[in-house]
Amino acid sequence: MTSTSDTPEDGILAAEYVLRLLSPAEEAAFEARLTLETHLMDYVAFWASRLSGLNDEIAETTPPSRTRRQLMARLFGPIEPLSFWQRASLWQGLSFASIVLSGFLALQMLQIPEPTLPAGPKALLISEISAEDQSLRVLAIYKANTNHLEIARTAGQAAPGRVLELWAIAEGAAPVSLGVLPEGANTSVILPEGMSAQLASLTLAISDEPPGGSNTGAPTGAVLAVGQVSEL
Amino acid sequence: MAQLVDIESLIARVALGDRKAFSTLYDQTSAKLFGVALRVLNNRASAEDVLQETYMKIWRRADRYASNGMSPMSWLIAIARNTAIDRLRATRDSANLDDVSNHLVASGPTPEQSVVAAGEAARITECLGKLEAEKGQAVRGAYLQGLSYAELAEKFSVPLNTMRTWLRRSLISLKECMEQ
Numbered sequence: 001m002t003s004t005s006d007t008p009e010d011g012i013l014a015a016e017y018v019l020r021l022l023s024p025a026e027e028a029a030f031e032a033r034l035t036l037e038t039h040l041m042d043y044v045a046f047w048a049s050r051l052s053g054l055n056d057e058i059a060e061t062t063p064p065s066r067t068r069r070q071l072m073a074r075l076f077g078p079i080e081p082l083s084f085w086q087r088a089s090l091w092q093g094l095s096f097a098s099i100v101l102s103g104f105l106a107l108q109m110l111q112i113p114e115p116t117l118p119a120g121p122k123a124l125l126i127s128e129i130s131a132e133d134q135s136l137r138v139l140a141i142y143k144a145n146t147n148h149l150e151i152a153r154t155a156g157q158a159a160p161g162r163v164l165e166l167w168a169i170a171e172g173a174a175p176v177s178l179g180v181l182p183e184g185a186n187t188s189v190i191l192p193e194g195m196s197a198q199l200a201s202l203t204l205a206i207s208d209e210p211p212g213g214s215n216t217g218a219p220t221g222a223v224l225a226v227g228q229v230s231e232l
Numbered sequence: 233m234a235q236l237v238d239i240e241s242l243i244a245r246v247a248l249g250d251r252k253a254f255s256t257l258y259d260q261t262s263a264k265l266f267g268v269a270l271r272v273l274n275n276r277a278s279a280e281d282v283l284q285e286t287y288m289k290i291w292r293r294a295d296r297y298a299s300n301g302m303s304p305m306s307w308l309i310a311i312a313r314n315t316a317i318d319r320l321r322a323t324r325d326s327a328n329l330d331d332v333s334n335h336l337v338a339s340g341p342t343p344e345q346s347v348v349a350a351g352e353a354a355r356i357t358e359c360l361g362k363l364e365a366e367k368g369q370a371v372r373g374a375y376l377q378g379l380s381y382a383e384l385a386e387k388f389s390v391p392l393n394t395m396r397t398w399l400r401r402s403l404i405s406l407k408e409c410m411e412q
Contacts, residue, residue, distance in 0.1 A: 071258070
């Protein structure tokens with residue numbers, strides 16, 4: 001577009017695109033054409049696969065282990081070393097009441113070493129997020145000391161090729177994503193800043209989303225399960 | 233490349249949100265992708281950062297892999313290379329910070345089927361070998377280090393337009409050679 005020299009034929013333009021030799025403006029113009037002109041994609045594929053032969057010339061270098069740690073923390077949040085839900089998989093299928101009771105006792109036990117902690121929210125805040133027909137049931141318990149929600153899926157799973165995404169909805173506000181639920185039954189999520197204060201009035205919901213979760217910031221698929229947070 | 237099939241199935245599992253598969257994929261491929269980023273950026277700290285950004289893209293876009301027709305390793309390398317070049321250009325020219333386009337990775341289905349990597353390596357090496365030495369080096373510099381026309385012109389001490397002409401002619405010869 002803004003090229004000062006003659007524009008080459010498409011087959012060579014595609015090579016320049018793959019090599020990243022085009023200016024940002026030329027790149028944008030080429031990408032706009034790519035969406036419309038399918039023959040261009042053939043050229044791009046040709047160059048991308050042929051040039052990929054040069055990948056063999058790149059030496060492998062092991063990255064430092066901190067890179068892996070930081071990456072996993074950025075994507076999935078900090079790893080909880082002592083998550084009682086991780087030991088709770090055998091609870092699947094047990095009644096809701098017994099899960100809550102065990103959770104409550106576990107929380108009590110966790111608090112024993114620190115009996116003089118300043119008073120936090122005393123009540124246990126829990127939510128059972130469930131589908132009407134109970135085909136999906138997820139239990140959430142709030143841990144005030146870490147500002148985490150411990151999540152345990154006790155029934156149901158994501159549809160093949162889809163994921164379950166957890167949302168928090170404050171009264172009168174738009175849903176805020178708490179993240180995609182992993183394949184495993186248990187996980188733990190951090191509540192966003194400011195949300196813990198209004199926790200007792202939150203609604204939690206789970207929606208059906210494409211892999212990686214909604215990319216619009218709002219649920220895009222069906223809302224499968226809903227639950228109110230309540231004090232126990 | 234005995235692990236090609238494994239990487240493909242790992243990507244498929246990552247597309248379904250499988251974190252364990254993602255960890256395994258990282259362990260199997262990060263050394264190569266780190267090498268790619270290092271080659272372009274020539275700076276360990278930036279390369280580490282770009283490596284993280286690359287795998288974040290892989291996590292989010294794994295579902296697009298199946299439809300794009302490239303070999304799995306080439307696809308991963310293309311993401312790393314483009315991310316590294318975006319970073320290089322953003323630091324060099326901070327006016328273009330927002331120009332982190334998806335390039336190849338975001339593109340739709342391609343008719344080209346994935347090709348055996350070993351054959352490709354031999355072919356491109358052979359065809360580059362038929363060019364004059366400096367011209368082959370220019371193509372390698374553009375691909376492996378993400379050098380721009382201006383940088384290539386400086387590196388080979390020729391005017392910018394001469395470099396453009398050089399490289400385009402080289403690409404035409406390469407295309408003919410590789411189509412045979």
